[in-house]
Amino acid sequence: xLGIIPELNDVPDTEKHSLVNSNKTSPGSExxxxxxxxxxxxSKLDFPKSILVTSTIxxxxxxxxxxxxxxxxxxxGRRVLLVxxxxxxxxxxxxxxxxxxxxxxxxxxxxxxxxxxxLADQTLGLAKVDENLYLxxxxxxxxxxxxxxxxxxxxxxxEGMKMHFDLIIIDSPPMGAVTDSLLISENTDEVLYVCRFNxxxxxxxxxxxxxxxxxxxxxxxxxxxxxSGIEYYSxxxxxxxxxxxxxxxx
Numbered sequence: 001x002l003g004i005i006p007e008l009n010d011v012p013d014t015e016k017h018s019l020v021n022s023n024k025t026s027p028g029s030e031x032x033x034x035x036x037x038x039x040x041x042x043s044k045l046d047f048p049k050s051i052l053v054t055s056t057i058x059x060x061x062x063x064x065x066x067x068x069x070x071x072x073x074x075x076x077g078r079r080v081l082l083v084x085x086x087x088x089x090x091x092x093x094x095x096x097x098x099x100x101x102x103x104x105x106x107x108x109x110x111x112x113x114x115x116x117x118x119l120a121d122q123t124l125g126l127a128k129v130d131e132n133l134y135l136x137x138x139x140x141x142x143x144x145x146x147x148x149x150x151x152x153x154x155x156x157x158x159e160g161m162k163m164h165f166d167l168i169i170i171d172s173p174p175m176g177a178v179t180d181s182l183l184i185s186e187n188t189d190e191v192l193y194v195c196r197f198n199x200x201x202x203x204x205x206x207x208x209x210x211x212x213x214x215x216x217x218x219x220x221x222x223x224x225x226x227x228s229g230i231e232y233y234s235x236x237x238x239x240x241x242x243x244x245x246x247x248x249x250x
Contacts, residue, residue, distance in 0.1 A: 036072035056200035090138035103139025
């Protein structure tokens with residue numbers, strides 16, 4: 001278990017994805033920085049590297065955690081690329097108030113080559129959204145992104161970006177909805193799994209974690225999201241069962 005994020009009911013939705021950069025001390029921002037520290041400690045790989053962030057079902061908070069984790073690394077001096085690989089339901093561009101014309105889909109359709117200077121290539125859709133933090137948008141929506149993700153050039157893109165960034169964080173679709181995340185995981189180094197409190201069935205979580213473990217990448221651990229104040233500040237039975245389960249699989 002990498003960390004626990006409390007419920008953020010008092011935080012406006014427009015601010016949840018930028019808590020780390022809000023310069024406000026709060027349980028939420030401190031929790032994200034704690035996850036950042038846990039990821040650093042748990043990781044066995046040096047920079048540059050890539051981390052896939054996924055969940056079991058929609059609505060578990062993986063995109064919010066992606067944004068704040070990326071901001072945490074950027075704040076600590078790492079050059080970070082955040083990639084929106086949820087081409088069925090892209091959200092990252094909205095949180096950074098950007099359009100979504102350029103990005104992955106447009107890049108695939110335009111010939112999909114990895115440029116020497118990614119910031120100069122307009123089809124890549126890279127945008128600087130904060131100090132040390134860049135976003136690659138999805139470039140629209142696709143009903144069949146698996147056909148794009150299976151292309152060798154996608155893996156070449158991830159590897160190519162390691163020449164320009166210390167860390168690549170990939171926001172991918174939930175495991176329970178489609179197979180996209182398994183395809184993406186074939187080209188990433190590590191996986192972070194997001195579980196929202198009392199949202200997904202444990203048997204499904206175990207199944208998808210087992211599938212991810214069968215790949216070549218390292219499973220960093222689980223981030224448990226959305227605990228209420230009482231649950232967050234106490235050793236709840238749910239928290240202990242997650243910790244016991246994940247610890248037994250290490």
